[in-house]
Every structure is written in C-alpha cells, then in structure tokens.
Amino acid sequence: MHPFLSFTGIDTSILYFFNSAISSPILDSMMQIITLGGTQIFWVLLCLTLYIFGGENEKEAAFIALTALVMGFFLSEFLKAVIARPRPYEVLSWVKHTTTVGGYSMPSGHTVAAFSGFLALYFKFGRLWLFMLFASLVGVSRVCLGLHYPSDVIAGALLGVLCALAALKVEERVKCFGLCNFERLE
Incomplete structure (x- = not known):
C-alpha cells in the first residue's frame, strides 16, 4: 500500500467520530437514505426525468450530469483498482457498518457521482450552496456508514x-x- 494511503491518525479519528461517536439508530437510518443520492440509478432516473419533462436548461443539465457521471464512474473504478485501498470495515474491527459492498475504497464512487451530478445542476440552476450541501451530505453518509475513510470522500469530491x-x-x-440542439429535442 502507498504510504500516503496508510491509515493516518486524522483519517481514522474522523472516521471514528462519524461512524461511532455520534452514531445512533435514527442518524444511521437517515444516512442510509442520504447515501442514495450518490447512486448511479438515482442520477440516471433524475437525468431521464429532467430530459423528458424539462425545458432547454433541464436537458442541458441532464446532458452535463450524465457526461460527468460516465467519466466519474470509469475514472473512479480505474483509480480504485490502481490504489486498491481496502474499505474501513475490512481492516478496522470497531467500524460499524450495516452493509458490505464489493470493491475498493479510494475514491468514494458515491461521492464522485454526487459532486459531479449536483455540480452539473448548479451550472444550469445556480444555488451552489444548496447543491454542495446535498453532495457533501452524501460524502458524510459514506463515512457514517463505515464504507469509506474521510480521505476517500475528499478524493471522490475532487474527482467529481x-x-x-x-x-x-x-x-x-x-x-x-x-x-446537438437542446431546443429542438423537446
């Protein structure tokens, strides 16, 4: 494993705070719902809805988001294979997790999807703070659920x-x- 990917004190301390120290059944349930905002199926359905029922701005937002999501998916999967960092629950016995997922941890694919998708919406609709809040919550949910280290989420946000x-x-x-003329596609 690369030295910069070793389990640093800050990374595991932040993971412990979000995954164990402030954990509760209600918060864990909320995080399960929030994390759905980083799934590819969520974004495909949202983009299809924007494209089918929206005007020019919505169609352009859907195009940007789908393009970003495809790029993000392939880049994050490539980086995961190259870096090969195990997920926190695989190496730290104290990490609480409600689900097990395959693949490696760095970067967080959900966070890549959330930041690329929500930023695409910002490009067309404004309100950066709102979309960055949603994307950040997805990243935090991945740490709370014990599926990623904070550094995985930061890397995913940057890639997104x-x-x-x-x-x-x-x-x-x-x-x-x-x-492509988005106006004629209505």
Whole structure:
C-alpha cells in the first residue's frame, strides 16, 4: 500500500467520530437514505426525468450530469483498482457498518457521482450552496456508514468536481459544433 494511503491518525479519528461517536439508530437510518443520492440509478432516473419533462436548461443539465457521471464512474473504478485501498470495515474491527459492498475504497464512487451530478445542476440552476450541501451530505453518509475513510470522500469530491467541469466543457463543444440542439429535442 502507498504510504500516503496508510491509515493516518486524522483519517481514522474522523472516521471514528462519524461512524461511532455520534452514531445512533435514527442518524444511521437517515444516512442510509442520504447515501442514495450518490447512486448511479438515482442520477440516471433524475437525468431521464429532467430530459423528458424539462425545458432547454433541464436537458442541458441532464446532458452535463450524465457526461460527468460516465467519466466519474470509469475514472473512479480505474483509480480504485490502481490504489486498491481496502474499505474501513475490512481492516478496522470497531467500524460499524450495516452493509458490505464489493470493491475498493479510494475514491468514494458515491461521492464522485454526487459532486459531479449536483455540480452539473448548479451550472444550469445556480444555488451552489444548496447543491454542495446535498453532495457533501452524501460524502458524510459514506463515512457514517463505515464504507469509506474521510480521505476517500475528499478524493471522490475532487474527482467529481473535475468530471463536472470537464463535462461542462464537453457540453460547450457539443453546442459550439452544432452537434446537438437542446431546443429542438423537446
């Protein structure tokens, strides 16, 4: 394992705080619901809804979000395979978790999806604070549920932001070259 990915005191201390110190059945249930905001199925359904029932802004937001999500998915899966960091509950006996998931921990795929998707919505609808709050809650939920370290979530957030910015550039190019006219797709 890479030295910078070893279990640092800060990483495990923050994990302990969110996963054990403030844990409660009500909070755990809320985190289970919040974490759904980082699932690919949530974003596919949301983007389809925006695209089918929305106007030009909604269609553009759906395009940016889906582009960012696809980029984020492949990049995060590649990085997980390269870094190969085990999930917290696999190596720390005190970590509470209600579910086991496959794959590696770094970066958090749910956080990548949440930040790339919610940032895409911000590009078209404004209210950065609201969308960043939703994305951040998804990241926190992953730590609370014992599925990721805080550093996994930070890496996922950064990757999600980068994917959203790249998807915005793709959308600008698509519009610039006239490859897709969102107004005519209604």
